[in-house]
Amino acid sequence: MSATTVSPALGALLGRLDLVADGPDRFVSSGDHEGVVRLFGGQVAAQALAAAGRTVAPGRHVHSLHVSFLRPGDLHAPLRLDVTRLKEGRAYDVRRVDVTQQDALVLTATASFHVDEPGPEWSQGAAADWDGTAPADVDDVDALPRWEEQFAGRLDRLSPLWRRSRPMDLRYVGTPPPLDDDLAPGSRCAQRVYVRADGPLPDDELMHACLLVYATDASLLETAVLPQGVVWADGAFEGASLDHGLWFHQPPRADGWLRLDQRAVALGGGRGTAAGRLVDAEGRLVVTVVQEGSLRPVHGDTWMAGR
Template identity: 40%
Template sequence: MTEAARAAAADPSGVQGAHPAPLALDGVPHGQPILDRLVALLDLEKIEENIFRGVSPSVSPTRVFGGQVAGQALVAAGRTVPPERKVHSLHAYFIRGGDPRVPIVYEVDRIRDGRSFTTRRVVAVQHGKAIFSLSASFQVVEEGLEHANEMPKVAAPETLPTYAERTAPYREQLKAWATMPRPIDVRYVTDPPWVSKDSGPRPEANNQVWMRADGKLPDDDLLHVCLLAYCSDMTLLDGVLARHGLNWGSDGVIGASLDHAMWFHRPFRADEWLLYDCVSPSASGGRGLATGRFFSADGQLVATVVQEGLMRLATESPL
């Protein structure tokens, strides 16, 4: 990690330097300077062969955001793979909550380098203990069969309220989540959980949002994939809440990501609009399962996500 990248990562607010971040209607920084700081977080420091170190933004929730550690782990894996081999899948487990106050060490195991496929295993470590593990597979570009599901018909992102406009009436309820710097532009197609909960349970409900990096990204395929891994942990479990007419926090719901899998089907850019269509097929045993599909604005299915999360009511016993 360069000194400039390290400084940017340590200052995610974007208020320092010659080019401060623009402010949304709610006064929260966003735009290119904030996106640059997210990119800096993914620019891991190589401290030894197959060992990398990452940091968290100074403005963080009490635990490291799951999408951050997933994105950083995928960067670590990708740094050990030739660029002509593209990541096509990842499978991960969130083992312990990450501490945003200290760096995360990523240890890469070079499992296999075959003629067509490369496999890597990454373990993220803090305080001497594993907090996250990831397996990722990379493949040379090949031709083959082609088919995909169609994208749902939804409103265009430009016609939808911004995140600042959506959260404005609920800032006191959402607390820190409504005021953190925003590197990702999120536009809800369906109502977010803090709104939909007033409508009650919605069986077979989909949770749909448009997302894009809030600025311009360099032409780096691995970076775009890692940014999508970061985004994939956002709003995914909201589909579980929608089925029951609940919201995080205010309805006593305690949640955390348990495991996460992604398959990357087609090329895309994370700084262009992507529709994230999520649904929950099941919830049981204090856990909720959610599946998500990312579509490009022209209707191409570019990635599929599956995640199981802890979905515990506050009245239930802790871990």
């Protein structure tokens, strides 16, 4: 299990997920948002799921979330989250969440909830690695250094994006891309990290799912650019999330270690795509995630590493 005290960053995120009701199927969040220059999309995506989940009956569990990021968000303006009930069925409920800020639509999401039904079970969680360039697994996750320890003494040479406090305890297996002096085009296209909440959590399945939405938005596009031999936020390109899709296969728990295997899928047309799998300690596949982002070169038509 994670630490017995909630880190300040985790406490702040849990507060942001505690949305304030502002009428039927409408919620608001204050202007105290996470981000560096602009609002962090993972926060808003997690809040969208929190809003959707507040409108379904107990016993219905999120099984998929599809998010479209439409425009950058402001760090200081409040958010309004409007939920539309697209379907209320015998076994499935579907919700659309439109998130606006200063009368501009910044994100729209569709979440589907399901009453668990009996059936066969299988997953590829414990199957062979997707890609041979991913580091080998470890026996003792707690022995891995926290990301703050790995990056100590190097943060001054990295983008402010890497210096912000994180609500998730993130531990890389192997060398993190920003610290990999041997990173070159074609040298790697996958990475493995372990994640868990940086402190105890309430026994609220929706809250755990929201935290995993947040966590999977933190490093997927970092993985998408690995085949090019560049580092996310190193000045080679301007990047932003476009689409984020998650499928929940097991009841999510964010307060224990989850292995996040990530691999690049494609680069082209000014976009990059990466996929990931969250696997629990029992080897069960908990979440499958795919993300696409906009990747615009800063230096003409090529990416020049800015490290």
